Amino acid sequence: MQNEAEPPSYQQIASRLRTAIQRGDLAPGAKLPSVRHLAQIEQVSAPTAEHALRLLEAAGLVVARPRSGFYVAAGKLAEPQPALPRAMARPVTLTASVHQLFARVRSPDLVALGAASPCAEWLPEKALARSLLSASRRLGPSALAYSVPPGRLDLRSQIARRAARWGLHLSPDQLIVTHGQSQAMRLALQVTCQRGDVVAIESPCYFGTLMLMRSLGLRAIAVPTHPRSGMDLAALERILRTHPVSAVVAVPTANNPLGFTMPVAGKRRLVELLDDAGVPLIEDDVYGDLSAGKPRAPACKAFDESGNVLYCTSVSKTMAPGWRIGWIAPGHRFDAVLEARVEASLAGTPLLEAALAEMFASGDYDRHLRRYGQRIKDSVRTISARIAATWPEGTRLRCPDDGFLLWVELPACVDALSLYEAAGSEGISISPGVMFCPEGHSYGHHVRINCAQPTTPKLLAALDRIGTLAAAQAGSRALPAVAAQAQ
Ligand SMILES: Cc1ncc(COP(=O)(O)O)c(C=O)c1O
Known part of the structure; x- marks a missing residue:
């Protein structure tokens, strides 16, 4: 019997799957259980299981492939659009935020999505100490x-x-x-x-x-x-x-x-x-x-x-x-x-x-690189999936070929500098796009995100918060509407 206070089963199932996708447990491109299998796992009827999957499909989190099944949406977001800067030589002026960013990086409580720095715990501290002693x-x-x-x-x-x-x-x-x-x-x-x-x-x-x-x-x-x-x-x-x-x-x-x-x-x-x-x-x-x-x-x-x-x-x-x-x-x-x-x-x-x-x-450097590279890859995947699932509609992002930085284009009405300020006042740093051009006012709705760190619940919550702040500016909801309903 369904408890009156509880959401219907299909919404609960959709919510669990959505969490797994957002946490990166189900990676972009991964196949979801078939309708029959999901019905068995969840002990519901096949139509209920299908209803859950269709909810996620409507939210853009999964895609249905004919005669194959449901897959986690891969690359759901379009890639950022190339800019066409004017061919004009100009003095470099920059913005004050470059210096503020460095100041914020020093705060120990900060969720450091802004600076392009690897987190200290991923660095080969012991091997470095050994090499120092031996040298x-x-x-x-x-x-x-x-x-x-x-x-x-x-x-x-x-x-x-x-x-x-x-x-x-x-x-x-x-x-x-x-x-x-x-x-x-x-x-x-x-x-x-x-x-x-x-x-x-x-x-x-x-x-x-x-x-x-x-x-x-x-x-x-x-x-x-x-x-x-x-x-x-x-x-x-x-x-x-x-x-x-x-x-x-x-x-x-x-x-x-x-x-x-x-x-x-x-x-x-x-x-x-x-x-x-x-x-x-x-x-x-x-x-x-x-x-x-x-x-x-x-x-x-x-x-x-x-x-x-x-x-x-x-x-x-x-x-x-x-x-x-x-x-x-x-x-x-x-x-x-x-x-x-x-x-x-x-x-x-x-x-x-x-x-x-x-x-x-x-060989310590090479051993470290292999482990570190894998960690970066996993983090990049999880953070990209989280952004794809929770940032406002119209967000564009391309997973990097190499490295640990994500360049995200938000809807044009979002002001990334005020987003940076709002996130900063909540202990989250991001790099606003205006820092990446000589005159300091292009890329006003872009941000850069550092993925060289573990995807802890605190970090994922910080990403969601940025999504919510951006959505508030864009006048849309942070989570895709149907997925939010399924919570
Ligand atoms: C493209 C690029 N070059 C150079 C640097 C700085 O390198 P270093 O710390 O070795 O001076 C950075 C640091 O963010 C960088 O992103």
Whole structure:
């Protein structure tokens, strides 16, 4: 007998399935039990079981395939639309939120969906401690001395050995160890540009590069960038013909914020195009090692025969952001970069450099990457499914090819900056889209979400809350109507 106060059985069944989908227990694309099987499991009639599945179908959470059954809706959301920024060189102005975001990241109670930082508990703390101890014993008192640029040879040799595995053949003499990727990028910009020069960048693009450009007094020209294929090379070619571009900056692998990995043909073409134009390519490959379960994507630098690519990366996104170790392979600008590196901060930290060399040599880094990559994949899937199920209608999202960032386009009437403020006052950080463009007011209804963390109930509740806040702005309900009814 049905209890009067209880919702009907079909709604209860739909609610349980909906929870499993939102938690990621039933992944996008997974097959649901057949009507007959579901009826048996739930001990209801077949029409009741079918009614539950149809409710979920009407909510867009599952799709019915003729003669096959019901499946969890995969990629229910359309992908974000490519932007068409005006081809205009402009000074980098940014918004205050860039600095506020950094301030918020420091709060321990925060649900940190904003910063592109891996959560500390996913980093290989024990292996790092072991490598530090062993490096300290090996180096003795010299661990306390300066590591003179270009940096320790054991580290540079390990970096070169690893890069050769995915097709980038460098000698240790072509590498300079830096203070994170940010210093590598700063040096690259410094040796290729002068104050007032124009740099072509992806649109949207990583705000750290914009901050560097602002501090160096550079102007930016935004190149239309497709969420799947990356920088639009035809548009870039037009820009190169019509503007005096001094350098091009790109994040072609696991792009921040769009998540694409540019196809190899595109990477080759980008290298050729810039080589022919005599314009240096500054490649940011900081997420390049995050290709879990697939062969690592080659960087553009692997196709650079003339030395025109300045390749910059670090271990900040994979292993130890606080160690601040990165490197640059500056091609034929090696001497200029080395000089600038010495001028920037004289020397590096030998203990950390030696410990990182040990992490690479022992295989600990690779072991960590495999586990970490799988965790990222699972989180990305769960968070994408949650957003697809609970954010307002009209939300667009594409799962990243690689890396851990989701770029989400909300309905056009949502103001992501006020969403950021409202979420911030409830202890949740998100990165509003306006941070990802030089003038600070494009991408007003976009947000970037960091998935490099466990999908705890607190995190999922925070995602739902953002969905509800966005829906309130959009004047729609956060949960798809029928699914909400089934709760
Ligand atoms: C694309 C990109 N490049 C560089 C960095 C910064 O790297 P690092 O911490 O090594 O300076 C980040 C950090 O968010 C990033 O997303």
